[in-house]
Amino acid sequence: MTSSESPIQSRKIAEAARLLIDARRARQPIQAPPSELAPADDAEAWAIHEAVVASFGPVVAWKTGAPSPEAEPGMGLITADTLKASPAAVPADAFVLGAVEAEIAVTLARDLGPRPEPYSADEVLDAVATWHAAIEVLDTAFADWAATPALWKIADRQSHGLLVLGAGVTERPKIPLARLPVRLTINGETAFAHEGGNSGGDPARLLTHLANARRATDRPLLKGDVVTTGSTTPFRRATPGQSVRASFEGLPDAELTIAAA
Numbered sequence: 197m198t199s200s201e202s203p204i205q206s207r208k209i210a211e212a213a214r215l216l217i218d219a220r221r222a223r224q225p226i227q228a229p230p231s232e233l234a235p236a237d238d239a240e241a242w243a244i245h246e247a248v249v250a251s252f253g254p255v256v257a258w259k260t261g262a263p264s265p266e267a268e269p270g271m272g273l274i275t276a277d278t279l280k281a282s283p284a285a286v287p288a289d290a291f292v293l294g295a296v297e298a299e300i301a302v303t304l305a306r307d308l309g310p311r312p313e314p315y316s317a318d319e320v321l322d323a324v325a326t327w328h329a330a331i332e333v334l335d336t337a338f339a340d341w342a343a344t345p346a347l348w349k350i351a352d353r354q355s356h357g358l359l360v361l362g363a364g365v366t367e368r369p370k371i372p373l374a375r376l377p378v379r380l381t382i383n384g385e386t387a388f389a390h391e392g393g394n395s396g397g398d399p400a401r402l403l404t405h406l407a408n409a410r411r412a413t414d415r416p417l418l419k420g421d422v423v424t425t426g427s428t429t430p431f432r433r434a435t436p437g438q439s440v441r442a443s444f445e446g447l448p449d450a451e452l453t454i455a456a457a
Contacts (some may be wrong), residue, residue, distance in 0.1 A: 202322035213247035216352050219337035225292050227339045236348040244351035249273040259356055260406045261426030266396030272354030283451040284360045288436035290322045291357050293336045296434045297427035298380040300399050301330035303364055308407045308440040317404045326364025329450040330424050331442045333358040334431055359424055362450035369446040374398040379443040380429045388429040399425035
C-alpha cells in the first residue's frame with residue numbers, strides 16, 4: 197500500500213490484480229468482472245497494472261503509444277516472460293486475443309534517470325543503442341476485449357501479450373521515423389503496407405514523453421531497457437498455424453510463428 201492509498205483501496209487493487217493474474221495464467225477469460233473491482237480512474241488502473249506486472253517479474257521493457265499525434269501517450273510495463281528475440285515461436289494456445297501489430301522499438305544505451313529539467317528529443321534519441329523492428333501481440337484477460345472498458349485495459353497490462361524483437365542496428369533509419377515504410381505480413385500475405393502509420397505520430401515524440409514521464413519516478417528508463425513506440429499498422433488477429441513478419445526499411449525483420457492447433 198502506498199502512502200496515498202487507503203486500506204480499502206489497497207485491498208481493491210490487490211483483488212483486481214489477482215483477478216487479472218489468475219485469468220492470464222489460466223487462459224480463462226473473465227466474462228464479467230465484478231463492478232466493485234472496476235478501476236475508478238487512471239491512477240487506480242495504473243496501480244492495478246503495476247501489481248499485475250510485479251507478479252510476473254521485474255520490468256525489462258516498456259510500451260508506449262497514443263491514439264493521435266495530439267493525444268497524451270500512455271505507457272505499459274513489460275517483463276522478461278513476454279519479451280522474445282526474433283525469430284520467435286509460441287504454442288497454439290498462447291493467446292486469447294492474439295492481435296498483431298508492427299512497431300519500431302529501441303534498446304537504450306544509458307539511463308535516463310532523475311533530473312529537474314525535461315529530456316529533449318535529441319537527448320533521448322542519442323541514448324538509443326539499437327533500433328529494431330518489432331511485433332507486439334495484444335492479448336487480454338477478458339472474454340470480450342472490444343467491449344472491455346479502457347481503464348480495465350490499462351489495468352490488464354495495457355492489453356500486452358508479447359513483444360518480438362528483431363535484430364538491432366546501431367544506426368537510426370535514414371528516413372524519418374514518422375514516414376518509415378512498414379509491411380506486416382501473415383503467412384506470406386501482405387496485411388498492411390504503407391509509410392509511417394503510427395497513430396501517435398512521430399515515434400520520437402512517444403519515446404521522449406515516456407522518458408520524461410518516468411524520469412522523476414522510482415523506476416525511470418534504464419540502460420538495457422527496450423521501448424516499443426506504438427503500432428504503425430492496424431492490428432490483425434493471428435491464429436494457430438500462422439507466421440507473422442514485421443518489416444521496416446533499414447531494419448532486420450521481426451518474425452513470429454504460432455504453432456498449429
